[in-house]
Amino acid sequence: FVVKGTAFSSIDSKNVKVFENCLFCISETGMISAIISPEEKDYKTIIQEYSEKNKFQELAQGQYILPGFIDLHIHAPQWAQTGTALDLPLYEWLNTYTFPLEAKFSDEQFAERVYSDLVSQLIKNGTTTALYFATVHRKSSLRLAEICSEKGQRGLVGKVVMDDQEQNPDYYRDATTDEALAETELFIQEVLELNKRTPQGVYPVVTPRFIPSCTDNSLKGLGALAAKYDVHIQSHCSESDWAHSFVQERFGKNDAFALNDFGLLTEKAVMAHCGFLSDEDMDLFAKKGTAVAHCPISNAYFGNAVTPIARLLNDFQVETGLGSDISGGFSPSLFDNIRQAVMSSRMLEDGVDKDCCSEKRGVSGASITLNEAFYLATAGGGESLSLPIGKLEVGYAWDVQLVDSKKLPIFSKDEPLMTIFQKILYLSRPENIDEVWIQGEKVHDKNTKEVEVQA
Ligand code: GUN
């Protein structure tokens, strides 16, 4: 089919391309097969041909196409406590609120209710791909992958590993290291099977929660499993002072080098937070092709710090995307996380007005632009996952959100398109997202009532 409309897409981390009134030709398999601009000679014939076949959609006045967002770090079970429980630092937060909540996901019916609602909400928020932590329970983690598959979202899902008997509570951990590895392997096989029946893709992810929750043997075994099946890996890396110091004490090195020793820094690995990476750590990430999931809202609570995202992007060329970190972050919207990414980076920026003040404050070159934050939420996420998503380009999946700008404060007919783009990013709410498409399938239409999946 063919869609006619105006679209915005990153071409690299700094530059956004505007496709004005272009035709997007989508193949049977949901990929972009051609993009045709009005000057091209077959523009009119294509419109006519596809209109006759009833396979032509023209965007309404005020509607724009954005690539779907890629949430590069989210804890699906924590959806049940999102917006609450943010009064404690990481270690206490885990033990007081989060482990007791995640333990409840041994109940598959409870998991079904939470996961089903979360996936629907993310889609309505324009998130077309998500990299999920589930819980230690294999069966309910598989339910999450199935729900993504059924609802049409591209999901990368990890059964969480927490096998250290001392560090984790008895009521919530893997029973033994062997069982953690066996369950992970079975989970990988089950999701790879499910993927064969899922056009948009669901992928298993090797998921050591973070170094403090895992034994050396499970970390080693997980690195081997990731290599055996060539699958994605995710974990938390250098997130808080506490987590960072814990790893230093145990291994005498930073998380990055410790994870690498276990084969866990690969091209397909995504590490969340990374607020305390040294230059050597960043260099190692770049060399290994390992990505960083930047979670700016969550960092404000658990990092008490700002991840130096401009350094990662510009000085070290580390692949970087954006994560909501539900529920360390309170918003399921990547629009909100884009805004926070820009704001946090500006707070890190050198604040000195050289003409009137000699006090040194902040870091020069730390701030990122709105274009860069948009890149993180889209193309940067796609590159991090090594998947053809996050960009409007031939060979990429038709994963898009159609955003309605009519209720935004636009008062002039000749407002530049890049100004409208900025207003969309800063002011859109979920209600402004009219339609969401994933792999060429419409998965959300604001004007159609959602059909509830039966439990
Ligand atoms: N580190 C280990 N577990 C978690 C978690 O659930 N959330 C966050 N933000 N950090 C973690």
Ligand code: FE
């Ligand atoms: Fe997290």
